[in-house]
Amino acid sequence: VKSRRGGPVKAPLSREVIVEEAFRQLTAEGLKGMSLRKVAAALETGPASLYAYVNDLRELQTLVLDRALANVKLPQPGRPWRERLAQLLYAEVEVLCASPGLAQLAFGAIATGPNALRIAETLLGILDDGGVAPATAAWAIDLLQLYVTAGAAEKADSAHHSNVVDGVEQMFSLTSSEEFPHIYAAESEMLSGTGAERFAWAINVLMDGILQHPRTPEQRSQKATKKASATKPPKASARSGGR
Amino acid sequence: VKSRRGGPVKAPLSREVIVEEAFRQLTAEGLKGMSLRKVAAALETGPASLYAYVNDLRELQTLVLDRALANVKLPQPGRPWRERLAQLLYAEVEVLCASPGLAQLAFGAIATGPNALRIAETLLGILDDGGVAPATAAWAIDLLQLYVTAGAAEKADSAHHSNVVDGVEQMFSLTSSEEFPHIYAAESEMLSGTGAERFAWAINVLMDGILQHPRTPEQRSQKATKKASATKPPKASARSGGR
DNA sequence: ACCTGAACACCGTTCAAGT
DNA sequence: ACCTGAACACCGTTCAAGT
Numbered sequence: 001v002k003s004r005r006g007g008p009v010k011a012p013l014s015r016e017v018i019v020e021e022a023f024r025q026l027t028a029e030g031l032k033g034m035s036l037r038k039v040a041a042a043l044e045t046g047p048a049s050l051y052a053y054v055n056d057l058r059e060l061q062t063l064v065l066d067r068a069l070a071n072v073k074l075p076q077p078g079r080p081w082r083e084r085l086a087q088l089l090y091a092e093v094e095v096l097c098a099s100p101g102l103a104q105l106a107f108g109a110i111a112t113g114p115n116a117l118r119i120a121e122t123l124l125g126i127l128d129d130g131g132v133a134p135a136t137a138a139w140a141i142d143l144l145q146l147y148v149t150a151g152a153a154e155k156a157d158s159a160h161h162s163n164v165v166d167g168v169e170q171m172f173s174l175t176s177s178e179e180f181p182h183i184y185a186a187e188s189e190m191l192s193g194t195g196a197e198r199f200a201w202a203i204n205v206l207m208d209g210i211l212q213h214p215r216t217p218e219q220r221s222q223k224a225t226k227k228a229s230a231t232k233p234p235k236a237s238a239r240s241g242g243r
Numbered sequence: 244v245k246s247r248r249g250g251p252v253k254a255p256l257s258r259e260v261i262v263e264e265a266f267r268q269l270t271a272e273g274l275k276g277m278s279l280r281k282v283a284a285a286l287e288t289g290p291a292s293l294y295a296y297v298n299d300l301r302e303l304q305t306l307v308l309d310r311a312l313a314n315v316k317l318p319q320p321g322r323p324w325r326e327r328l329a330q331l332l333y334a335e336v337e338v339l340c341a342s343p344g345l346a347q348l349a350f351g352a353i354a355t356g357p358n359a360l361r362i363a364e365t366l367l368g369i370l371d372d373g374g375v376a377p378a379t380a381a382w383a384i385d386l387l388q389l390y391v392t393a394g395a396a397e398k399a400d401s402a403h404h405s406n407v408v409d410g411v412e413q414m415f416s417l418t419s420s421e422e423f424p425h426i427y428a429a430e431s432e433m434l435s436g437t438g439a440e441r442f443a444w445a446i447n448v449l450m451d452g453i454l455q456h457p458r459t460p461e462q463r464s465q466k467a468t469k470k471a472s473a474t475k476p477p478k479a480s481a482r483s484g485g486r
Numbered sequence: 487a488c489c490t491g492a493a494c495a496c497c498g499t500t501c502a503a504g505t
Numbered sequence: 506a507c508c509t510g511a512a513c514a515c516c517g518t519t520c521a522a523g524t
Contacts, residue, residue: 275516278515278516278517279516279517279518280515280516280517290516290517290518291518291519291520294518294519299517299518300516300517300518
């Protein structure tokens with residue numbers, strides 16, 4: 001690419017173009033198809049140049065993850081809360097699966113960018129509408145997103161499907177009904193169901209389990225206690241254990 | 244090391260010593276502290292030699308994962324089923340966390356080795372004791388182990404804790420109560436609780452959710468229907484969707 | 487036939503030498 | 506001061522040349 005005045009024109013380097021190109025590579029070529037060197041090459045510069053905008057590969061991965069989360073569409077406000085919950089979580093799964101290797105990133109680099117914030121805020125709002133107390137909801141969205149990410153990571157693994165089939169078949173060929181009676185009995189069940197069926201089942205399992213385990217005793221009803229929440233003092237103590 | 248007869252004696256190369264050394268490196272040095280080249284070097288041979296025993300890095304990782312799962316202690320048979328369930332899952336988390344990076348492996352390389360089988364069989368047995376129908380249990384252990392693996396992956400990440408603290412603090416510094424009212428309100432709750440508290444809560448959430456969502460309608464009671472299961476024909480149809 | 491040193495095609499990161 | 510080519514210290518995998 002040349003400018004009309006003659007001098008060669010490169011896309012001006014910036015965090016944004018770097019992240020965009022990295023995301024493009026991740027989507028097109030998978031997890032190990034994205035690298036600092038290839039991003040630099042695509043941007044027609046040396047690999048060292050990127051370090052002016054990004055501290056290391058891990059930071060770039062974090063930025064790419066949040067960039068991807070920008071594509072998660074928030075649910076329509078009008079619908080019932082459980083429908084909105086399923087919509088949002090499924091949208092997240094789809095985004096994480098759309099770029100192979102993205103879900104794998106999500107474990108190493110936990111998203112704390114603006115788009116992750118946006119999703120967390122929406123999830124908390126939905127659970128609030130569902131009558132889930134803030135104390136419960138804080139842990140609940142953690143659990144829900146853990147499931148979403150883990151599910152996406154397994155699903156997105158390109159070799160996963162064939163591996164599972166091979167592995168399960170090999171497994172059952174080794175499985176005698178005496179040694180592993182339960183596995184033997186459950187064989188067909190383990191392979192049954194589509195991804196969507198399992199996802200819907202799991203979300204319902206999680207939600208109903210969450211509704212049964214409020215962390216504040218007064219919060220057992222499903223009737224909304226809307227707007228009763230945003231009244232808390234800021235700045236808490238440091239995390240003690242954390243998952 | 245020399246033999247008494249004079250000739251230098253190397254540990255004879257085998258799948259087992261390779262996996263053992265790789266597992267040692269993974270435990271000692273973390274995910275990227277283990278490599279084919281370093282395993283070869285430790286075994287005093289060239290990197291090419293390993294390919295006689297292992298097809299590629301991925302296969303080695305699968306073998307290492309199953310090797311690690313050998314360390315998961317099965318629960319005492321006498322105890323109530325929910326206690327055994329929590330014991331087993333917690334033992335699995337501990338094993339996955341003990342070697343940093345092991346949990347990360349568990350996503351790329353789903354365990355179908357003998358030790359994974361042993362754990363799956365035990366889990367199915369426990370759920371059977373809990374009155375969970377085989378059809379439900381097959382999906383349930385998938386969900387439970389997804390949580391265990393995902394939780395371990397997050398917990399084992401060495402930079403995770405400081406990242407979370409930094410990220411959450413940075414997040415809240417950007418979080419105005421107008422823009423993100425729910426996050427603002429739930430701030431202290433998000434940082435609360437130890438890992439063990441959250442784990443116990445999550446397992447109860449999952450189990451009670453599972454008990455509420457049987458996939459066969461007749462199976463709602465918690466009374467055991469022991470030994471009523473191992474009566475199914477073998478060999479099912481191929482998987483359709485996968486989770 | 488089996489084994490393996492050296493080579494190939496990559497990495498992330500650093501740093502000194504240029505502008 | 507800013508930028509970057511080249512170098513450094515690694516990878517996984519292949520293959521031809523040795524025994």
